[in-house]
Amino acid sequence: MRWSLGVTSDMIVMISGAQQKNIDRRIIGVIEAAPYLGQNPRASQRISVYVNGTIQCESALSRPGLIAFFIPDEALGQPISISLDHPDALSPAAAGQVEDRRRLAFACRRLHIWSVARYPQSTQPSLCPVLGTPAELLSAFESLGDNCEFGIAQRLSGCEPLGLLRFTATPLPSLIDLLLHEGGGIGDPTTIELDLRGEPQEYILTEKRYNLTYHTFIYADQMPAARVRHRESQKLTLLRRRMLDDLKSARRIYVVKHNVALREEDVISLFLLLRHYGANRLLYVAPAEIDNPPGSVELLMPGLARGYIDRFAPYDNAADVSLECWLAICRQAERLLAGDTPC
Structure with missing residues (x-):
């Protein structure tokens, strides 16, 4: 599990040949994540997901959850840049918990890449x-x-x-x-x-x-x-x-x-x-x-x-x-x- 720090995070993803562009299939990404809320259980963290610079998903989590987004066909067949914007990142020190001044947004457990039918x-x-x-x-x-x-x-x-x-x-x-x-x-x-x-x-x-x-x-x-x-x-x-x-x-x-x-x-x-x-x-x-x-x-x-x-x-x-x-x-x-x- 890794913490996303500050207000942006970036990753590069390589998709295997079996999951690359297919006329009958689409690719979906799913991030397992838990927001850092400090001492405020009613708070939430906003998140936006960009694939190669194009926004694919906007969401907010107030509890552990899943962030799902489609990966466009034109992004396949090359290294894929996935960027996360999380403007509500908060430091534990500012929340009055511990002397940790890192700005924490989400604890990201894993990224799943799945292939799904394009034409049901x-x-x-x-x-x-x-x-x-x-x-x-x-x-x-x-x-x-x-x-x-x-x-x-x-x-x-x-x-x-x-x-x-x-x-x-x-x-x-x-x-x-x-x-x-x-x-x-x-x-x-x-x-x-x-x-x-x-x-x-x-x-x-x-x-x-x-x-x-x-x-x-x-x-x-x-x-x-x-x-x-x-x-x-x-x-x-x-x-x-x-x-x-x-x-x-x-x-x-x-x-x-x-x-x-x-x-x-x-x-x-x-x-x-x-x-x-x-x-x-x-x-x-x-x-x-x-x-x-x-x-x-x-x-x-x-x-x-x-x-x-x-x-x-x-x-x-x-x-x-x-x-x-x-x-x-x-x-x-x-x-x-x-x-x-x-x-």
């Missing part, structure tokens, strides 16, 4: 009958966030699988941090914060280590807060262990969505992080487009698919689920990611 393989909505019941179909999937919409779709389909993030508000940076650290610390009672909301009043839990929030479905007249905290601590510990077992066995298809489309680079970096655990598959769901109608699914790379939905539930009403479209997407994704031949 697509499937259109199918008229084939559903393979199994809706409950059986959606039981093969597990939600990674960003809210409880897919978890509610599973409930409406008649299945209730256990899942750490099934009913959890999970910002993408929090998800990346959790996966980078294998969920370490989840279940510690000191990181659990409980609030009463709604009428009747329900306990809403915030897990402060990873900034996760979820419904407990426990109400104030059912249980005192101390008992809820103990119960949820045990549940989180159990679900973390189950999540790690599932990731290592790669027996589920993971689902991530966001009401505003995510950058493709960020989705790919999440997928590659899942692949650190095992041969995991990821379905990313985005708003439908003219060329990608509701219910269609495309294969971005082996194990990674993007599905298109007619509409997401509003964040303030996650129960307003477009269930038939979710079922169509999952039906197509199961076939595509399993390598099944459509009927």
Whole structure:
């Protein structure tokens, strides 16, 4: 691990012949990095990535995460200059910690270079009958966030699988941090914060280590807060262990969505992080487009698919689920990611 010092960092990268310019492939870079925040846990560090002088990515990290960017075709076939601008670099001395006057920005663990498909393989909505019941179909999937919409779709389909993030508000940076650290610390009672909301009043839990929030479905007249905290601590510990077992066995298809489309680079970096655990598959769901109608699914790379939905539930009403479209997407994704031949 190396610290980026000052407000700029530079590196030269040589790409192997197998990953050089290919009409069917694109090259993506992913940097594993952790920002230096001094004594301010709410701070963040901004970063811009340039490839041969052309900006490719602007981001900010307030926790360990991944910085993903495409490498342009014209940069391939020669030494590649990657420059990082990090204007918020801070010295530990200025933060009042130790007598270290170096201006620290990011602790960079490694740079990954990956080749991904340029022209995804697509499937259109199918008229084939559903393979199994809706409950059986959606039981093969597990939600990674960003809210409880897919978890509610599973409930409406008649299945209730256990899942750490099934009913959890999970910002993408929090998800990346959790996966980078294998969920370490989840279940510690000191990181659990409980609030009463709604009428009747329900306990809403915030897990402060990873900034996760979820419904407990426990109400104030059912249980005192101390008992809820103990119960949820045990549940989180159990679900973390189950999540790690599932990731290592790669027996589920993971689902991530966001009401505003995510950058493709960020989705790919999440997928590659899942692949650190095992041969995991990821379905990313985005708003439908003219060329990608509701219910269609495309294969971005082996194990990674993007599905298109007619509409997401509003964040303030996650129960307003477009269930038939979710079922169509999952039906197509199961076939595509399993390598099944459509009927």
